[in-house]
Amino acid sequence: xxxxxxxxxxxxxxxxxxxxxxxxxxxxxxxxxxxxxxxxxxxxxxxxxxxxxxxxxxxxxxxxxxxxxxxxxxxxxxxxxxxxxxxxxxxx
Amino acid sequence: xxxxxxxxxxxxxxxxxxxxxxxxxxxxxxxxxxxxxxxxxxxxxxxxxxxxxxxxxxxxxxxxxxxxxxxxxxxxxxxxxxxxxxxxxxxxxxxxxxxxxxxxxxxxxxxxxxxxxxxxxxxxxxxxxxxxxxxxxxxxxxxxxxxxxxxxxxxxxxxxxxxxxxxxxxxxxxxxxxxxxxxxxxxxxxxxxxxxxxxxxxxxxxxxxxxxxxxxxxxxxxxxxxxxxxxxxxxxxxxxxxxxxxxxxxxxxxxxxxx
Numbered sequence: 001x002x003x004x005x006x007x008x009x010x011x012x013x014x015x016x017x018x019x020x021x022x023x024x025x026x027x028x029x030x031x032x033x034x035x036x037x038x039x040x041x042x043x044x045x046x047x048x049x050x051x052x053x054x055x056x057x058x059x060x061x062x063x064x065x066x067x068x069x070x071x072x073x074x075x076x077x078x079x080x081x082x083x084x085x086x087x088x089x090x091x092x
Numbered sequence: 093x094x095x096x097x098x099x100x101x102x103x104x105x106x107x108x109x110x111x112x113x114x115x116x117x118x119x120x121x122x123x124x125x126x127x128x129x130x131x132x133x134x135x136x137x138x139x140x141x142x143x144x145x146x147x148x149x150x151x152x153x154x155x156x157x158x159x160x161x162x163x164x165x166x167x168x169x170x171x172x173x174x175x176x177x178x179x180x181x182x183x184x185x186x187x188x189x190x191x192x193x194x195x196x197x198x199x200x201x202x203x204x205x206x207x208x209x210x211x212x213x214x215x216x217x218x219x220x221x222x223x224x225x226x227x228x229x230x231x232x233x234x235x236x237x238x239x240x241x242x243x244x245x246x247x248x249x250x251x252x253x254x255x256x257x258x259x260x261x262x263x264x265x266x267x268x269x270x271x272x273x274x275x276x277x278x279x280x281x282x283x284x285x286x287x288x289x290x291x292x293x294x295x296x297x298x299x300x301x302x303x304x305x306x307x308x309x310x311x312x313x314x315x316x317x318x319x320x321x322x323x324x325x326x327x328x329x330x331x332x333x334x335x336x337x338x339x340x341x342x343x344x345x346x347x348x349x350x351x
Contacts, residue, residue, distance in 0.1 A: 012127040081152075083154075
């Protein structure tokens with residue numbers, strides 16, 4: 001079995017990791033105005049490094065990770081892009 | 093200075109898969125969809141404990157890659173550090189709502205599904221089944237009950253009979269027969285051989301078959317813990333005896349019995 005580099009996560013683990021873990025009620029209740037604020041959605045675009053491994057039968061295994069290093073180097077990594085849009089569920 | 097990919101790297105699509113190998117878009121998308129399915133399963137499990145307040149509406153992946161054509165198919169080579177001028181592929185996957193998660197994902201109740209990964213079904217067949225959303229034995233049973241033509245759905249020669257055989261084989265291997273002892277006994281006034289152990293006669297639709305010293309012998313009774321074989325007066329036991337018992341199509345045991 002050809003596996004992706006161990007520094008990379010399967011996308012199935014990376015994508016849920018991008019979901020926010022925010023409280024439903026973001027701001028405290030304003031007694032004067034009666035306004036309560038809540039988040040209705042979010043839109044994340046993240047650069048990712050990808051490792052695409054190809055098995056002998058041609059099937060593909062995709063691994064991804066946020067940029068691994070934060071140092072400027074003479075040879076820069078290739079950054080791909082992962083875009084996730086999430087919305088608040090009605091009645092949530 | 094940035095280096096473009098070498099010509100040989102682009103052309104050598106049959107090279108061993110180690111390192112950066114060229115992939116077909118179809119296989120890439122298949123893998124992406126499978127990953128999204130797994131994500132959905134993860135979210136469904138989370139939703140059991142805490143209803144989702146957010147759902148993933150859209151996912152897009154931009155991949156920098158070099159397309160190449162080998163005369164047979166277009167393949168892509170993922171851009172590597174230092175390589176410039178790559179094409180950008182954008183793959184967009186549609187929305188998943190909480191309701192869709194509930195509607196399209198089975199809640200795992202009671203015993204967990206038996207994964208096809210735990211069976212002897214080969215990797216290629218599993219991959220084809222996974223593409224059509226089949227990952228467990230229960231998924232397969234569901235398709236069969238709906239009379240789905242597997243050959244047409246997978247575009248291959250997979251059929252329910254051969255799959256069932258492999259699955260049963262794996263199950264039997266997981267609960268292999270084990271003989272703890274063989275002794276002479278009496279049943280209904282007749283001499284018989286009592287084989288005792290575990291996981292022996294477990295298939296009610298298949299009565300065990302016994303052969304003693306190359307002669308078929310009658311099995312008087314059987315169960316998971318025992319098999320009673322009648323000894324034929326025409327073929328008495330010798331000093332060394334070979335007893336072969338077929339418990340079911342997937343479990344055949346040969347023991348040497350010294351009288």
